[in-house]
Amino acid sequence: MTDSATLKTMAGEAALAHVEDGMRLGIGTGSTAEAFVRVLAERVRDGMKIVGVTTSNRTETLCAELGVPTETLETVPELDLTIDGADEVDGSLRLIKGGGGALLREKIVAAASERFLVIADASKKVETLGAFPLPIEINGFGMIATYLAIRKAAAGLGLEGDMILRRSGDEPFITDNGHLILDASFGRIGDPEALSQALFAVPGVVEHGLFLGMANTVILAGDDGLETLEA
Structure with a gap:
């Protein structure tokens, strides 16, 4: 079986295909979002121009360490795309989020975005929400x-x-x-x-961790590769 860290990196790399030069990008919180930040930082070092708005102090610190440029939602109040993880996702792209404690800022940033892309390992897909608290x-x-x-x-x-x-x-x-x-x-x-x-x-x-009708796309990384769900 593929280990969890590798699956998160796979999902992060897949998310990069949705990031375009010049984007205003919401950046989520949690281990899968951090995997995305690390692959994003490589692209930024290669010359990609983006401006990020982070959903937590933790993610802000990581972006600063890796050289990913950020602004606040006050200075960049409208975003093109937010990329974040999830604790659970069902077949209707309803989510439970907030395991990392940033659910309020995550929901505000996602709502300020034209599109919301969720990345996760395949174990997060469930038939019915609620196994995760x-x-x-x-x-x-x-x-x-x-x-x-x-x-x-x-x-x-x-x-x-x-x-x-x-x-x-x-x-x-x-x-x-x-x-x-x-x-x-x-x-x-x-x-x-x-x-x-x-x-x-x-x-x-x-606020609560039910994110309903918000996600446009979910990318799930599993042993058999990537699965993409669209709203």
């Missing part, structure tokens, strides 16, 4: 009240399971935007759209 970004104020409201909203859709506050060592994980993350193990999510609406109706919820 759903990240829910919440405000720290009223955390317990928000937790209880989320649980009630999910129960109304027949969804139950553990919701765990994400931690970094002994301390709560804090996103780049100063928020907390609950990882919700709901299991199979039969109606992602209904869950999305229910979560957004909870005042303490800042």
